[in-house]
Amino acid sequence: MQKAVDAHFHIWRQEDQPWLRGPVVPRIFGPYEPIRRDYPIEEFLAxxxxxxxxxxVYVQTNWAKEDFEKEVAFLQTTAEETGWPHAVVGYADMTVDDVRPQIDRLKKYxxxxxxxxxxxxHETPAFRFAAAPDQVVDPKVRANVARLKDYGLSF
Structure with a gap:
């Protein structure tokens, strides 16, 4: 069997996911009722x-924005207890004036x-994540993405 690295996986506790606790609404990825539950690392490993x-590599799962550090802390603890995951991609709000205070908090993990x-x-408002179709080229976003190189981080 060929060995592999899963470059994008998720685990979650439903209590940490506002979008999994709230009412079911149309999502770009379709019906999601089956995932409205906990999905712990043990189940992922099985x-x-x-x-x-x-x-x-764990990739962030849209915790409440203010809980961005809690998410990375949860994954760091999970890894210390189980050996998985091996890397984490967390969340940072790239639309703020300066993302560095957020990154400074995350870098301790x-x-x-x-x-x-x-x-x-997306043309359908319910499927959008960006505030505008050109948000990716917003000067604040571009400046904050550029700042990540000083931390050795990817976007």
Whole structure:
């Protein structure tokens, strides 16, 4: 069997996910009733058993924005307890004047390798993550993305 790294996986506790606790609404990824529950690392590991996946990178799952550090802390603790994940991509709000205070808070977690803020646009308002179709080229966003190189992080 070929060995692999899962470059984008999720685990979650429903209590941490406002979008999983609230009313079901149309989402770009379709019906999501089956995931409106906890999905712990133990279940992920059981699901990928025999797949050849030897390591995995957790990618943020849209916790409340103000809980961006709690999410990375949860993953760091999970890794310390189980050995998984091997890297974390957390959330940072790239629309603020200066993202560095957020990154400074996240950098204390050794598994942090990057940040993600979903900037995709869709004609259907319910499917949007970006505030505008050109948010990705907003000067604040561009400046904050550029700042990540000083931390050795990806976007």
């Amino acid at each position: 699901d990928q058993k025999g797949s050849g996946v030897e390591k995995a 050794p598994l942090l390798r990057g940040v993600r803020m979903q900037l995709h646009w």
